[in-house]
Amino acid sequence: xxxxxxxxxxxxxxxxxxxxxxxxxxxxxxxxxxxxxxxxxxxxxxxxxxxxxxxxxxxxxxxxxxxxxxxxxxxxxxxxxxxxxxxxxxxxxxxxxxxxxxxxxxxxxxxxxxxxxxxxxxxxxxxxxxxxxxxxxxxxxxxxxxxxxxxxxxxxxxxxxxxxxxxxxxxxxxxxxxxxxxxxxxxxxxxxxxxxxxxxxxxxxxxxxxxxxxxxxxxxxxxxxxxxxxxxxxxxxxxxxxxxxxxxxxxxxxxxxxxxxxxxxxxxxxxxxxxxxxxxxxxxxxxxxxxxxxxxxxxxxxxxxxxxxxxxxxxxxxxxxxxxxxxxxxxxxxxxxxxxxxxxxxxxxxxxxxxxxxxxxxxxxxxxxxxxxxxxxxxxxxxxxxxxxxxxxxxxxxxxxxxxxxxxxxxxxxxxxxxxxxxxxxxxxxxxxxxxxxxxxxxxxxxxxxxxxxxxxxxxxxxxxxxxxxxxxxxxxxxxxxxxxxxxxxxxxxxxxxxxxxxxxxxxxxxxxxxxxxxxxxxxxxxxxxxxxxxxxxxxxxxxxxxxxxxxxxxxxxxxxxxxxxxxxxxxxxxxxxxxxxxxxxxxxxxxxxxxxxxxxxxxxxxxxxxxxxxxxxxxxxxxxxxxxxxxxxxxxxxxxxxxxxxxxxxxxxxxxxxxxxxx
Amino acid sequence: xxxxxxxxxxxxxxxxxxxxxxxxxxxxxxxxxxxxxxxxxxxxxxxxxxxxxxxxxxxxxxxxxxxxxxxxxxxx
Numbered sequence: 001x002x003x004x005x006x007x008x009x010x011x012x013x014x015x016x017x018x019x020x021x022x023x024x025x026x027x028x029x030x031x032x033x034x035x036x037x038x039x040x041x042x043x044x045x046x047x048x049x050x051x052x053x054x055x056x057x058x059x060x061x062x063x064x065x066x067x068x069x070x071x072x073x074x075x076x077x078x079x080x081x082x083x084x085x086x087x088x089x090x091x092x093x094x095x096x097x098x099x100x101x102x103x104x105x106x107x108x109x110x111x112x113x114x115x116x117x118x119x120x121x122x123x124x125x126x127x128x129x130x131x132x133x134x135x136x137x138x139x140x141x142x143x144x145x146x147x148x149x150x151x152x153x154x155x156x157x158x159x160x161x162x163x164x165x166x167x168x169x170x171x172x173x174x175x176x177x178x179x180x181x182x183x184x185x186x187x188x189x190x191x192x193x194x195x196x197x198x199x200x201x202x203x204x205x206x207x208x209x210x211x212x213x214x215x216x217x218x219x220x221x222x223x224x225x226x227x228x229x230x231x232x233x234x235x236x237x238x239x240x241x242x243x244x245x246x247x248x249x250x251x252x253x254x255x256x257x258x259x260x261x262x263x264x265x266x267x268x269x270x271x272x273x274x275x276x277x278x279x280x281x282x283x284x285x286x287x288x289x290x291x292x293x294x295x296x297x298x299x300x301x302x303x304x305x306x307x308x309x310x311x312x313x314x315x316x317x318x319x320x321x322x323x324x325x326x327x328x329x330x331x332x333x334x335x336x337x338x339x340x341x342x343x344x345x346x347x348x349x350x351x352x353x354x355x356x357x358x359x360x361x362x363x364x365x366x367x368x369x370x371x372x373x374x375x376x377x378x379x380x381x382x383x384x385x386x387x388x389x390x391x392x393x394x395x396x397x398x399x400x401x402x403x404x405x406x407x408x409x410x411x412x413x414x415x416x417x418x419x420x421x422x423x424x425x426x427x428x429x430x431x432x433x434x435x436x437x438x439x440x441x442x443x444x445x446x447x448x449x450x451x452x453x454x455x456x457x458x459x460x461x462x463x464x465x466x467x468x469x470x471x472x473x474x475x476x477x478x479x480x481x482x483x484x485x486x487x488x489x490x491x492x493x494x495x496x497x498x499x500x501x502x503x504x505x506x507x508x509x510x511x512x513x514x515x516x517x518x519x520x521x522x523x524x525x526x527x528x529x530x531x532x533x534x535x536x537x538x539x540x541x542x543x544x545x546x547x548x549x550x551x552x553x554x555x556x557x558x559x560x561x562x563x564x565x566x567x568x569x570x571x572x573x574x575x576x577x578x579x580x581x582x583x584x585x586x587x588x589x590x591x592x593x594x595x596x597x598x599x600x601x602x603x604x605x606x607x608x609x610x611x612x613x614x615x616x617x618x619x620x621x622x623x624x625x626x627x628x629x630x631x632x633x634x635x636x637x638x639x640x641x642x643x644x645x646x647x648x649x650x651x652x653x654x655x656x657x658x659x660x661x662x663x664x
Numbered sequence: 665x666x667x668x669x670x671x672x673x674x675x676x677x678x679x680x681x682x683x684x685x686x687x688x689x690x691x692x693x694x695x696x697x698x699x700x701x702x703x704x705x706x707x708x709x710x711x712x713x714x715x716x717x718x719x720x721x722x723x724x725x726x727x728x729x730x731x732x733x734x735x736x737x738x739x740x
Contacts, residue, residue, distance in 0.1 A: 063693045067686075096718040097695045237692045241700075263705065266721070270706045270714055368723035371712040380725065381712065474725030475712050476690065 004054045005164050006082055010074055010105065011089035012098050013060035014361070014480035016117040019489055020089055020147035020156075021057045034073045039402065041073075048157040056083070062097070064104040066215040068405065078110055085163045086112040087156065089147075092122040092129060093481060095252070099244045102138065103176055109201045111163040112140055115156050119144040121481075125260065128253040137247045148486050176243040181235060185210065188227070195222055211236055262361075262481045269362070270479075275369045282362075286353040286391075287449060290426070291442055294346030301342040302586040309334045309582055324527065328517055335582050336513025336573035340505045342585045343427040343569070347501055348494060350423050354392045355493040359485040363388065364477050371475050377457050378464035380404075380475045383413040387456060390420030391449075392497065394623040397422075398630055406473040412463050414627055415640055418619035419456040419647075421449055423501075424568035427585070428614045431572050435590040436607040444608065448615050455616060455647065504567055508621075512566040516577045519559075531578075550652035551606040551660075552613060554597075561613065567620045605663055609656040617648035667702070667715070668729035675703045676734035678717075683731035691732075694722070702734065 011017035025044025034041045042057040058077060059070035066072045078086055088105050090098035105112055114134075122129065135142040141159045145152035177185065188206035192199070199205060199220075208216040209224065211233040269278060309330055316326045357363055363385055371381030382404060390397035397417045404410040421429075429448050433441040519536035521527060528534055532555075539562070540555025547553045552561070556578045564571035576584035579596050583589045597607075618624070618641050628637035670676055678700050681688050695718040696702070705721060707713035712725050 065693070067689075094718065094720040097720055100693065100695065233689065234692060237689070238697050241695055241697050262721070266705060266714065272706070272708055364723070368712055368714060371723070371725060372708060372710075375711070375725075381723070474687070474727035475723055476687070476725065476728060477723050478694075479714060479721040479723055 004052050005160075006054050006056065006084045007160055008056045008058055008078060008083040008086045009089060010058045010078070010086060010101070011060060011117075012062055012091065012094070012101060014478060015060070015089050015091035015094075015098060016147045017060060017089040018057060019486055020087075020115065020117060020145065020153075021055060022488055022492055023147055023150055023153055024053075024157075025055055034077075039069050039073045040399070046157075048154070049161060051161070053157070053160070061101070063101060064108070065211070066213055069402070072215070075108075078105070078108055083110065085160045086110050087115055087160060088112055089115045089117050092116050092118050092127065093125070095129070096241070096244050096248055099138075099247065100240060102140075103240050103244065106138065106140060107204050107207065109204065113156060113159040113163055114138065114140055114142045115145045115152075116142060117145055117147050120146040120149055120151065121483075130251045130253060134247065134251040137250065148483075177236070177239045178242075181232065181239055184228075184232070191227065192220075192222065196220055207236070260481075265482055266365070266479070270365055270368060275365075279366060279369050282357075283449075284446070286350070286357075287446055288442075289353060290346050290350045291430070291445060294343075294349045295430070297345035298342050298585070301344065302583060305334075305338040305342055306583050306586070309338065324521075327521070328514065331580065331582070332513050332517030332577060333510065335576045335584070336516065336570075337505050337510050339573045339576050339583070339585055340427065340509050340569045341502075343430065343572075344498070344501065346426055346430065347423050348498060350426065351392055351494045351497040352490065354389065355490040356485045357388070358493070359483075359489050361480045361482045364479050367475065367477050368479065373457070374460075377460040379409055379412060379460055380406075380473055382475060382477055383409060383460075386413050386417050387420050387453070390417045390422060390456075392423055393500070394418045394420070394422050394619050395626045398623065398626045401630070404473075408467070409473060411631060411636065412460055414630055415463060415636070415643070416456040416460045418623050418627075418640065418644065419452055419459060419616060421452040421615055422568070422619075424620065425614055427569050427572045429611055431575070431585060431590065431593070432607050432611050434587075435594040436604045444611070448611055451612060451651075452615055455651070459643075459647065504569070508567045509570055509573060512563055512570045513573050513577065516559075516563055516570075516574050520577060531580075536578075546649075549657065550613060550649060551602075551609045551656035552652065554600055554602060556600075557602070557610065561617065564614065565618055565621060567622070568614065571614060605656060605659045608659070609652040612655055613648045613652040615648075616644060616651055618644050665734060666730055667704070667732040667734050668713070668726060670704045670707075670734060672704050672707055675701055676736065678702055678732060679735045680733040681731060682733065683728060687728060687731075691728070694718075695720075696732070702732075 009017055009021050021042070021044070024046040028044060030043040032041050033039060039059055044055050046053050046055055056077070058074040061070050061074055064071060064075050066075060077083055086105060088102050090102060102114055116129065116131065131142050131144055141163065143152060143155045143159050145156055185203065185206055188210055189203045192206045192209065193202045196202070205216055205220060209222060210228060212231045269275060312334060313326060313330050316329065366388060367381040367384050370384040374381045374384055383401070386397045386400040389400050394417055397420065398414050401410050401413040401417065404413060429445040433444040437444040520531055520534050523533040523535055531537060536559045537555050540558040543558045544553045544555060547558055552558065560571050560574040560578060563574040572584065575593065576582065576589070579593055581589050581592045584593055624637050624641060627640050628634055631637070667676070678696060678698055680698065681691060681696065683691070700717050702715050702717040705714040705716055710726065712723055713729055714721055714723050
């Protein structure tokens with residue numbers, strides 16, 4: 001055995017597995033994909049009793065069959081020699097269902113520990129579990145734990161340490177089944193052993209062959225004609241549940257079903273009539289918080305930026321730095337990167353709200369609430385979850401579409417998710433709505449979100465129509481108990497996104513700002529003071545005729561839009577570089593901007609068309625790359641780019657042309 | 665009767681699941697097996713519904729609800 005002990009965490013979705021995992025490893029995680037598949041792999045290190053443990057968080061799954069990617073990945077990892085001990089996290093409040101996975105793990109025969117999570121909540125509800133008896137019946141160590149309150153963490157590790165001394169048991173127990181199935185299993189095991197004498201745990205393979213498991217059948221071809229007349233999978237599932245019912249009846253001392261907290265809340269939140277209005281109010285509240293509270297904090301950042309930018313200029317001038325270099329640093333880098341950083345409070349609040357929606361359990365309710373509308377568009381309510389996550393960032397949102405079983409549903413969801421207004425577009429709305437819409441700024445910005453959802457749904461419908469497949473897979477999603485969001489989980493989630501944002505500011509936006517500064521300050525004759533002679537102006541001018549019908553026929557605007565393909569926030573930093581406004585996101589900067597643009601004939605209607613275009617046009621490079629990766633097809637990534645450009649252009653033209661009739 | 669025709673707030677016993685293979689198996693793995701008790705928590709007019717079995721809530725689409733057959737708590 002290596003020095004590191006590998007511990008695999010496994011459990012049903014919503015069982016608190018990730019909370020427990022985070023409790024051991026903290027925020028220092030290595031996140032990657034499992035080789036060859038688009039399933040996330042999380043690893044962390046924890047030490048206990050002088051030993052290092054490498055912890056692997058397996059995807060949340062309900063069973064260990066080989067029907068989904070997640071199940072395959074988990075099963076293969078556990079069966080490979082890599083995992084030394086398996087920690088099966090089980091939620092006490094849904095013990096029966098959680099034990100199903102436990103039985104399948106027991107059959108795999110790896111050293112394992114059952115961590116019974118949420119014991120505290122169970123106790124509050126008057127439920128008592130006889131842990132000792134459960135352990136006897138299952139013949140595995142069972143440890144009560146509360147991941148949220150961080151109780152019992154050491155006990156789990158203690159049990160894990162004991163288990164590391166064990167070797168894989170050669171044959172797993174099989175007394176879960178009726179005499180009939182047991183007999184057949186015994187026979188199959190002997191038959192399998194004859195054919196593959198070298199295999200460890202032949203009984204497990206025999207069971208999988210009885211279940212007609214695709215993967216095992218392919219890897220271990222065996223002629224079962226005349227031996228297995230039918231597929232026993234359903235039989236085996238049922239008998240496992242029979243056994244579980246027997247176990248649960250013996251270990252739960254007081255079983256009561258009463259109208260619990262979640263049921264009471266759900267009566268309101270999933271109500272036939274009120275559910276959708278409540279959902280809209282919640283989303284509006286998220287937006288309101290992001291916009292106002294974030295703006296309030298933004299003031300401080302702007303002040304700091306102003307101070308810093310002035311300081312940098314004076315400092316460099318005093319030591320006699322070349323003027324070009326000062327301009328690059330102050331007008332290019334500080335204005336560009338700093339301008340983006342001032343939006344950090346808005347971004348933090350948005351992700352904070354999304355984290356709470358996710359961790360509290362509301363997100364899956366949204367899938368149920370929106371199912372009817374989504375079904376009309378040819379998708380299941382489940383596809384709505386990636387869409388909401390798209391309000392944060394398109395990249396993880398597109399990856400979240402992995403939970404959709406149906407491939408066609410998934411592809412369509414991937415294509416429409418970038419229409420959801422991500423946080424990177426927020427700075428654009430804040431800047432332009434505040435600069436042009438005065439007291440109606442918030443309404444103008446909120447309307448972007450409504451347009452965003454409407455366009456995404458419309459495109460889902462149209463793409464479905466075009467591909468001639470508007471039949472969809474039916475909804476099936478667990479609605480977990482509501483719980484108070486866990487501070488640690490929320491913090492890790494938000495920190496992860498903030499880190500991302502800062503990294504982008506330091507890399508892509510940094511480079512884009514320098515490039516923008518360069519194309520704006522250099523022309524055919526080298527360094528130029530007159531921006532309209534620069535390379536940037538030349539490029540912008542070429543495209544003016546195309547953008548003119550949308551009210552965006554200004555080379556500066558076009559250039560800002562092009563730069564936004566790097567990352568959408570860059571549109572904002574480019575505006576400040578382009579218009580030569582040092583602190584564009586401050587009140588004075590915004591006034592300057594609207595004045596400068598106004599002189600060029602760029603008014604309120606143009607600004608609105610601009611915002612809509614920014615909302616809908618090509619997602620950033622990272623998103624295009626993610627689409628390519630997730631669909632494993634360059635074609636779909638290219639299609640999404642062309643489609644979004646077309647949609648954005650059409651929408652902006654419509655708004656500008658129709659709007660001109662009224663305002664004109 | 666079909667689960668889609670059930671009433672909110674009532675508890676039933678699953679008598680049969682007649683759905684495409686894959687969906688049936690997924691439901692059974694979750695514990696929606698013959699003989700299990702299922703309560704109807706919430707349902708929309710012609711759409712999805714929220715049900716609870718083995719102490720877990722699930723939202724299921726109308727298509728699934730149409731293929732799940734239930735009886736009253738006493739007719740097993």
